[in-house]
Amino acid sequence: MYRYFKAAVTGNSPVNRFFKLLSIYFPGEIITPEPGQFYMLQTGHTYDPLLKRPFSVFSHECSNAKDSNESSVTSNELKTKDKDLSLSSESSLQFLYRVRGKGTLGLAQMKAGDSIQVIGPMGNGYPAPEGDFIAVAGGIGIASLLPFLEKHRNRAYLFYGAQSREELVMLEKAGNAARETFITTDDGSEGRKGLITDVVKEFLNNSEKGSDKLSVISDKLKDKDSSLDSSLITHHSSLPLYACGPAPMLKALAEVVKGRGVKCYASLEEHMACGVGACLGCVVKTHSGQKRVCKEGPVFDIGEIAW
Amino acid sequence: MVNISVDIASLKLKNPVMTASGTFGYGEEYSEFVDLNRLGAIVVKGLSLLPKEGNPTPRIVETPAGMLNAIGLQNIGIKAFINEKLPFLRQFDTPVIANFFGDSIDEYVRAAVELCNASAASGGIHALEMNISCPNKQAGWIVFGTDPKTMEQVVTAVRKAANLPLIVKLSPNVTDIGFMAKVAENSGADAVSVINTITGMAVDIRRRRPVLANNTGGLSGPAIRPIAVRMVWEVCKAVKIPVIGMGGIMTANDALEFLIAGARAVAVGTASFTNPQATVEIAEGIERFMAEEGLSDINELIGSLKSI
Numbered sequence: 001m002y003r004y005f006k007a008a009v010t011g012n013s014p015v016n017r018f019f020k021l022l023s024i025y026f027p028g029e030i031i032t033p034e035p036g037q038f039y040m041l042q043t044g045h046t047y048d049p050l051l052k053r054p055f056s057v058f059s060h061e062c063s064n065a066k067d068s069n070e071s072s073v074t075s076n077e078l079k080t081k082d083k084d085l086s087l088s089s090e091s092s093l094q095f096l097y098r099v100r101g102k103g104t105l106g107l108a109q110m111k112a113g114d115s116i117q118v119i120g121p122m123g124n125g126y127p128a129p130e131g132d133f134i135a136v137a138g139g140i141g142i143a144s145l146l147p148f149l150e151k152h153r154n155r156a157y158l159f160y161g162a163q164s165r166e167e168l169v170m171l172e173k174a175g176n177a178a179r180e181t182f183i184t185t186d187d188g189s190e191g192r193k194g195l196i197t198d199v200v201k202e203f204l205n206n207s208e209k210g211s212d213k214l215s216v217i218s219d220k221l222k223d224k225d226s227s228l229d230s231s232l233i234t235h236h237s238s239l240p241l242y243a244c245g246p247a248p249m250l251k252a253l254a255e256v257v258k259g260r261g262v263k264c265y266a267s268l269e270e271h272m273a274c275g276v277g278a279c280l281g282c283v284v285k286t287h288s289g290q291k292r293v294c295k296e297g298p299v300f301d302i303g304e305i306a307w
Numbered sequence: 308m309v310n311i312s313v314d315i316a317s318l319k320l321k322n323p324v325m326t327a328s329g330t331f332g333y334g335e336e337y338s339e340f341v342d343l344n345r346l347g348a349i350v351v352k353g354l355s356l357l358p359k360e361g362n363p364t365p366r367i368v369e370t371p372a373g374m375l376n377a378i379g380l381q382n383i384g385i386k387a388f389i390n391e392k393l394p395f396l397r398q399f400d401t402p403v404i405a406n407f408f409g410d411s412i413d414e415y416v417r418a419a420v421e422l423c424n425a426s427a428a429s430g431g432i433h434a435l436e437m438n439i440s441c442p443n444k445q446a447g448w449i450v451f452g453t454d455p456k457t458m459e460q461v462v463t464a465v466r467k468a469a470n471l472p473l474i475v476k477l478s479p480n481v482t483d484i485g486f487m488a489k490v491a492e493n494s495g496a497d498a499v500s501v502i503n504t505i506t507g508m509a510v511d512i513r514r515r516r517p518v519l520a521n522n523t524g525g526l527s528g529p530a531i532r533p534i535a536v537r538m539v540w541e542v543c544k545a546v547k548i549p550v551i552g553m554g555g556i557m558t559a560n561d562a563l564e565f566l567i568a569g570a571r572a573v574a575v576g577t578a579s580f581t582n583p584q585a586t587v588e589i590a591e592g593i594e595r596f597m598a599e600e601g602l603s604d605i606n607e608l609i610g611s612l613k614s615i
C-alpha cells in the first residue's frame with residue numbers, strides 16, 4: 001500500500017538546541033509528496049506514545065519518479081482514484097521538528113537503523129502559485145513552507161517570524177530560496193522586534209502606496225539585492241499569500257488580508273488521531289461547514305476559516 | 308480449513324473482526340489501506356436524524372496508552388449517509404452495521420425507522436447498533452445507558468419499530484454492566500456491544516484548564532482493555548444473546564482475550580489510527596493462533612475460559 005509503509009530511520013540529528021531533522025528511507029514505491037502535505041509518523045515503539053503525529057514533508061528525494069499509470073505495482077484503486085499521482089521509489093524523506101511533548105520527545109529518541117511506520121502523504125498541500133508570491137512563516141511553520149519555496153525558487157517574498165534568533169531555523173536555506181526575506185523576532189535578537197504579521201501589513205500598505213522601503217531584512221541576507229524593484233511595487237499588494245505558523249499568527253494574518261481582495265492560503269494545525277479523515281478529531285469551522293484539517297486541509301483559503 | 312466465521316443474530320460474519328463505530332469513518336476513509344471485503348463487518352460512525360456539528364476543538368488528546376475523544380457525535384445525518392456513503396459500501400461483500408443515536412426516545416425510534424426503511428428499499432444496511440451513551444433531553448440529560456428505566460424504554464421502543472437485527476452498545480460508565488446487559492436483552496436486543504469509551508479528563512497544568520474543549524472525553528485504546536475484558540466477561544455470564552467485545556484491542560492476542568472470555572465477535576477502534584491495517588491483521592492473527600492451537604472452529608474458542 002502506497003500510503004502506509006515501514007521505513008528505516010537513516011538519521012536524526014539536532015539542527016540546534018530546539019530543532020531536529022529526521023531522515024527516513026523507503027526502498028519501494030510511494031506517492032510523491034507535494035509541498036504542504038504531511039505524514040503521520042510513529043513516535044515510539046510501545047503504547048506510550050500511542051498515536052502517530054503529523055509532520056510536514058520537509059524534503060523528498062528519490063531515485064526515480066513516474067506517473068502512477070506506469071507503475072510496476074498494479075493498484076487499480078489508486079489509478080482510478082488519483083489519476084494524476086506520481087510515484088517514487090527509493091525515497092528519502094526528511095522532517096524538521098521541534099520537541100514539544102511526549103510524541104516529539106519519542107521521535108527525538110529514534111536512531112539510525114530503527115524502523116518507523118509512516119502514513120502519507122496526507123492532505124492537500126499548497127496550490128501552485130502563478131507567479132511571485134508572499135510566504136509567511138511562523139517558527140516551525142517554515143518546515144512546511146521551505147519545500148514550497150524551493151520548488152518555486154526566487155519567487156517568494158518571505159516573511160519569517162520566530163521568538164528568537166535561534167528559533168529562526170533554516171533561515172539561510174529559506175533565504176536562499178526566496179527573492180527577499182523579512183525577519184522579525186519576539187525578542188529582537190534578529191531582524192525587527194515584533195510580529196511578522198505587522199511587517200506583512202506594512203509591506204502590503206507600502207506597496208499599495210508605491211513605497212519600496214522596509215528595514216527588516218536579515219543581516220545575513222543583506223548581501224542579496226535587498227531593495228525592492230519599484231516597477232514591481234504596485235503588484236506586490238496583489239500577490240497571493242501562503243502561510244504556515246501558530247494559530248494566533250494565522251488569525252492576525254486573516255485580519256491583515258481582509259478586504260484586500262488577495263488570495264491567502266494558510267496551513268492549519270489541529271490535534272490528530274487518524275490523519276486519514278476518519279476520526280473527526282481535527283476539524284476546523286469554515287464558512288462552508290466543518291472541514292477536516294487532515295483531509296480537506298491542512299491548507300485552506302484563510303478567508304474561509306471561521307476564526 | 309479453519310472456520311473463523313461467526314453468526315450474530317441473522318448476520319453472518321466472515322471473521323469475527325468488525326470496525327468500532329467512529330474510528331473507521333464511513334468505510335471509504337480506510338478503503339485505501341484495507342480491503343473492506345476482508346472485514347467481518349463495517350460499523351459506521353454514529354448517525355442521527357439530522358446532521359450534527361459536534362464539539363469545538365481540541366477534541367482529542369493522548370493519554371497514557373490511550374486517548375480521550377470528545378468528537379460530540381459529529382455526523383452527516385442519516386439522509387446524507389444513505390445517499391452519499393451507502394452506495395460505496397454496497398460494493399463490498401461485508402455486512403454494514405449502522406450505528407445511530409438520538410437525544411430523545413422519539414428521535415431514536417425515527418432514526419431506526421429511517422435506517423430500516425432505507426435498507427428495505429435498496430439494501431446495504433444489515434443491522435443497527437444503538438449507541439445509548441447519549442444524554443436524554445427529556446430526562447434532565449441523564450445518559451440513556453446509565454439509567455436502567457430509560458434504557459429499557461428506549462430499547463423497547465426501538466425494538467418495536469425496527470425490523471433489522473438490533474445491537475445495543477452498552478456504556479461502561481455504570482456500576483453493574485451485567486445487569487444493564489440483562490435489561491437490554493429483556494428489552495429485545497439481539498446482541499450487545501461492550502464497551503463504549505470510559506469517561507475521563509485531562510488537565511493542562513499550565514493553563515489550569517481541561518485540555519479538551521468539552522472538558523471531559525471518552526477514553527479508548529489499550530489503557531481500557533483490562534476493564535473491557537472484565538466487563539465482557541461479566542456480560543457474557545449475564546445474558547444469552549451474542550456479545551461483541553471491544554476496548555483497546557491492538558493485536559490478535561488482545562482480540563483472543565475477548566473471544567475466550569465469551570465475546571462472539573470483536574471490534575477494533577483506536578488501533579486503526581495507529582495502524583490502518585490493524586483490523587485485517589488481527590483477523591489473520593486469530594486464524595494463525597487457531598492453527599497453532601490445532602483448532603478448526605472458532606466456536607471452540609469462544610467462551611472457552613476455564614473458571615477456577
Ligand SMILES: Cc1cc2nc3c(=O)[nH]c(=O)nc-3n(C[C@H](O)[C@H](O)[C@H](O)COP(=O)(O)OP(=O)(O)OC[C@H]3O[C@@H](n4cnc5c(N)ncnc54)[C@H](O)[C@@H]3O)c2cc1C
Nearest residue numbers: 053054055056096097098100101102103104143269270271
Ligand atoms: C499538518 C501538520 C503538520 C505539522 N508539521 C510539523 C512539522 O513539520 N514539524 C513540527 O515540529 N511540528 C509539526 N506539526 C505539529 C506537531 O504535529 C506537534 O508538535 C506534535 O504533534 C506534538 O506532539 P507531542 O506529543 O510532542 O506534544 P503534546 O504533548 O501532544 O503537545 C504539546 C503541545 O503541542 C500541541 N499539539 C499537540 N498536537 C498538535 C498538533 N497536531 N498540531 C499542533 N500542535 C499540537 C499541544 O496542544 C501542546 O501545546 C504539524 C502539525 C500538523 C497538524
Ligand SMILES: Cc1cc2nc3c(=O)[nH]c(=O)nc-3n(C[C@H](O)[C@H](O)[C@H](O)COP(=O)(O)O)c2cc1C
Nearest residue numbers: 327328329353376438502503527528554555576577
Ligand atoms: C474518535 C472516536 C469516535 C467514536 N465515535 C463513536 C460513535 O460515534 N458511536 C459509538 O457508539 N462509539 C464511538 N466510539 C467508541 C468506539 O466505537 C469504541 O467503543 C471504543 O473506542 C473502544 O474501543 P477501542 O479502545 O478499540 O477504540 C468512538 C471512539 C473514538 C476513539
Ligand code: FES
Nearest residue numbers: 275277279280294
Ligand atoms: S485526524 Fe482523524 S479526521 Fe483528521
